[in-house]
Amino acid sequence: MKVHHGKHHAAYVAGLNAAVGKTAKDGSMAALTALQRDAVKAGTAQRNHGGGHYNHALFWVNLAAASGSSEPSPDLAAAIDDKFGSLDGLKEAFAKAAMGRFGSGWAWLGVTPQGSLAVTSTANQDNPLMEGLEYSVEKMIPILGLDVWEHAYYLKYQNRRAEYVSAFWNLVNWKKVSRNYEEYAKKGQPVPPTPTGGGHAMEL
Template identity: 55%
Template sequence: MAFKLPDLPYAYAALEPHVDATTMNIHHTKHHNAYVTNVNAALDKFPELKGLGLVDLNKAVGTAAVPADVATAVRNNGGGHWNHSFFWTVMGAPTDSNGPSGELKAAIEGAFGSLDEMKAKFNAAAAGRFGSGWAWLGVKPDGSLGITSTPNQDNPLMAVADDKMIPVLGLDVWEHAYYLKYQNRRPEYIAAWWNVVNWEAASENFAAAKAGKVFGA
């Protein structure tokens, strides 16, 4: 079964003024679509990988389960497909979210001291990622919350990740995610992004992650 580009759960302009409609349109229809096309092309060469599903395919990156001939293509494009599919769902219109659930808020305060402290550490991870990549808030194997960043289209599900975790929130800090509006001002984009975080989705991801479940599985 070939992977497909998912629809956005909102209009391209829904995240204005923090994320502009033109960027969202290009990001979804060009960049994300290219990852879908390319991972499908890679899997056509090894049909046995199609049965893994997107989450297990990402978990297999860096293992012998992915043949060397397509390892880079699967890592970059399978990662890009999962990352973006996840990313779209953790955002929403600026007025549509009421903040983290009580359970997630308590976990954030337990791990970081406060929501503001968590944001500060997350922002530092996002701003400090050299070149292209992502910042993540996730549930670590011991059940606690952690923050990490990954290069390119890697994610914390992959066997190659330095910090394994099940993502709760993720932020794309590739230049294509923000350059039209923010140019080289990545920290400004990161700060603005918190206005469109869908905390209800993050809270659902947290509850699922605590049970060992990954978005899209």
């Protein structure tokens, strides 16, 4: 995770700074979030680096040490049960999305325009906030994402992506995910990731 955070994520930040200048350099997560909608139209650099920065920023802040594990809030838990039947049902659907993404990409849990939860996946550093993707993606505001690029898991798991996906749930910070749901996505607002703090020290 130190290599992932300090090298890969840092490269996306540098690439976005080079592509859009002060818009990225001001450090505003709201500005970064706003860039996502038109990233495809803005071109390859903003799509790849801007998406990579946003996706990773959301990824890190939704992780916690295993000792700090929590549970979904009652509101989010009810939405999970309504859509997936149970938390285990969500994990099964999420694993299917993560394992079904051929090559590099992400798996996502989010809120659809109709207000229900859904799971989808995107390629490379795309995310469901981006408009104009060339392939089918469930439209949603993501509240939880998992990086399934090989660089995210290969040093520890080699080609065993399924083990990595399963281990992910031990570190999900449900307090943050519940906040993402209740304060932002449920109200139709994209989630602005907060600073990652010590997230790079996590071990999946």
